[in-house]
Amino acid sequence: xxxxxxxVFDIIGPRMIGPSSSHTxxxxxxxxVARKIGGKGILEVTFILYGSFAQTYKGHGTDRALVAGVxxxxxxxxxxxxxxxxxxxxxxxxxxxxxxxxxxxxxxVKIITRNEEGQQSEIVGASIGGGNIMVTxxxxxxxxxxxxxxxxxxxxxxxxxxxxxxxxxxxxxxxxIAFMKVFRQRKGExxxxxxxxxxxxxxxxxxGIRNLADEILHVxxxxxx
Amino acid sequence: xxxxFVNGSDLLSLCHKExxxxxxxxxxxxxxxSGKSKDEIMEYMWGNLKIMKNAIEKGLQEDIKSVSGLVxxxxxxxxxxxxxxxxxxxxxxxxxxxSAMAVLEVNASMGQIVAAPTAGSSGILPGVLISAGQDFGxxxxxxxxxxxxxxxxxxxxxxxxxxxxxEGGCQAETGAAAAMAAAGLVEMMGGTPEQALHGAAMxxxxxxxxxxxxxxGLVEAPCVKRNAIGAANAYISADMALAGIxxxxxxxxxxxxxxxxxxxxxxxxxxxxxxGLAATPTGKKIYEKVFGSKEQK
Numbered sequence: 432x433x434x435x436x437x438x439v440f441d442i443i444g445p446r447m448i449g450p451s452s453s454h455t456x457x458x459x460x461x462x463x464v465a466r467k468i469g470g471k472g473i474l475e476v477t478f479i480l481y482g483s484f485a486q487t488y489k490g491h492g493t494d495r496a497l498v499a500g501v502x503x504x505x506x507x508x509x510x511x512x513x514x515x516x517x518x519x520x521x522x523x524x525x526x527x528x529x530x531x532x533x534x535x536x537x538x539x540v541k542i543i544t545r546n547e548e549g550q551q552s553e554i555v556g557a558s559i560g561g562g563n564i565m566v567t568x569x570x571x572x573x574x575x576x577x578x579x580x581x582x583x584x585x586x587x588x589x590x591x592x593x594x595x596x597x598x599x600x601x602x603x604x605x606x607x608i609a610f611m612k613v614f615r616q617r618k619g620e621x622x623x624x625x626x627x628x629x630x631x632x633x634x635x636x637x638x639g640i641r642n643l644a645d646e647i648l649h650v651x652x653x654x655x656x
Numbered sequence: 657x658x659x660x661f662v663n664g665s666d667l668l669s670l671c672h673k674e675x676x677x678x679x680x681x682x683x684x685x686x687x688x689x690s691g692k693s694k695d696e697i698m699e700y701m702w703g704n705l706k707i708m709k710n711a712i713e714k715g716l717q718e719d720i721k722s723v724s725g726l727v728x729x730x731x732x733x734x735x736x737x738x739x740x741x742x743x744x745x746x747x748x749x750x751x752x753x754x755s756a757m758a759v760l761e762v763n764a765s766m767g768q769i770v771a772a773p774t775a776g777s778s779g780i781l782p783g784v785l786i787s788a789g790q791d792f793g794x795x796x797x798x799x800x801x802x803x804x805x806x807x808x809x810x811x812x813x814x815x816x817x818x819x820x821x822x823e824g825g826c827q828a829e830t831g832a833a834a835a836m837a838a839a840g841l842v843e844m845m846g847g848t849p850e851q852a853l854h855g856a857a858m859x860x861x862x863x864x865x866x867x868x869x870x871x872x873g874l875v876e877a878p879c880v881k882r883n884a885i886g887a888a889n890a891y892i893s894a895d896m897a898l899a900g901i902x903x904x905x906x907x908x909x910x911x912x913x914x915x916x917x918x919x920x921x922x923x924x925x926x927x928x929x930x931x932g933l934a935a936t937p938t939g940k941k942i943y944e945k946v947f948g949s950k951e952q953k
Contacts, residue, residue: 442814442836443803487872512767
């Protein structure tokens with residue numbers, strides 16, 4: 432196993448709202464990923480909680496952290512504990528459903544959002560400790576990324592040449608790719624490209640990818656830890 | 657140019673070769689591995705110190721209540737006591753202890769903290785370094801240096817063992833935090849790198865085997881009080897080290913022993929809330945009160 436190159440701020444950090452890095456900070460980050468995938472103007476959100484999340488969410492403020500994330504807050508936002516009130520004021524409807532289904536990781540949540548255009552999106556992810564997360568599903572398609580690095584998520588049609596076009600743009604902007612994975616449902620259909628980078632990703636990169644070809648359906652960015 | 661180190665003996669030889677303190681070596685390592693400038697790194701640590709100070713202030717002055725209602729207000733209670741009465745362990749010690757408790761209470765009430773190295777052990781390092789800094793009239797710069805010394809110890813423990821209660825019990829979590837704090841204190845007080853690691857080693861030895869048994873699985877009780885004893889442990893171990901007392905077992909071997917002890921702690925005593933204080937009649941009653949009568953899995 433490769434030894435992680437721990438930064439001084441992995442040890443004295445992260446900055447966060449308590450009480451638990453896995454049940455609170457990680458939950459907020461999962462909520463924020465759902466916000467990115469859900470698109471502009473999210474009006475409704477349903478959280479389906481599994482395992483330890485389902486059992487102990489109240490005591491750890493997991494519910495408030497999830498709502499805060501969907502509102503766009505970071506795990507260290509001091510308004511995190513007031514997220515329910517802020518959601519009510521902003522007109523975001525939320526609902527929590529407890530599931531007894533078994534999941535691979537005990538702290539798992541499925542987040543279903545509906546935006547002002549009536550578009551429904553969903554992600555499944557787990558909080559895996561120390562504020563770290565693992566997203567395992569986007570809109571029913573199995574994926575895998577941690578959000579530790581800035582992550583570009585590209586939904587596209589599975590056609591030859593798309594991957595090369597995207598990496599060409601990354602090269603133009605001198606962005607180093609740390610990890611890259613491609614997931615698809617069936618040949619020629621919907622696919623996801625997950626690109627984790629070493630550098631922050633400027634807006635121009637996302638615009639460039641978006642305008643590449645009709646095969647590119649959506650481009651999202653999840654900022655790193 | 658300092659690159660990386662993997663354990664305590666590595667760190668000490670670097671300190672000797674470069675004639676540098678642990679905190680200096682840690683900053684240079686960070687510049688190397690992150691590619692960031694020294695200014696950026698220092699600025700971020702100053703920001704962390706500010707959050708730590710705010711949390712202490714809040715916990716010592718305000719009426720805190722945790723999300724579950726189980727903890728809160730004890731830091732303030734202890735402050736009132738040491739400010740108005742002659743205490744057994746003295747004002748300096750009580751202040752460090754109360755400050756550590758303050759941060760954990762703020763954490764439990766969904767306030768802002770800096771994990772050090774975890775949220776559940778986030779009180780010890782700021783409590784100890786900041787109150788010692790005040791008592792000795794140190795500039796904040798010295799406290800920031802102490803944070804880098806502490807981070808070096810935390811990094812070595814994380815890399816070679818664990819700082820997660822779920823993996824190594826409370827000895828790994830508050831034990832690491834207290835060892836970090838002891839090393840930071842020693843260098844802040846002018847001790848040598850060797851003395852800093854002796855302080856860290858003695859700290860861990862003092863609580864080897866401590867289990868993680870949070871009531872109702874919450875980061876509240878006994879966590880607040882274990883941060884209190886962690887602060888006291890760091891103070892006493894740092895004093896011993898500064899007096900020239902050495903750990904008979906070297907730091908790296910203590911870390912290794914701690915890791916092995918952690919692996920042999922049964923799962924019920926590693927953050928699962930199935931054993932220890934969590935499994936007492938009162939612990940179970942509190943669980944039902946917070947989460948309803950559903951049987952704890």
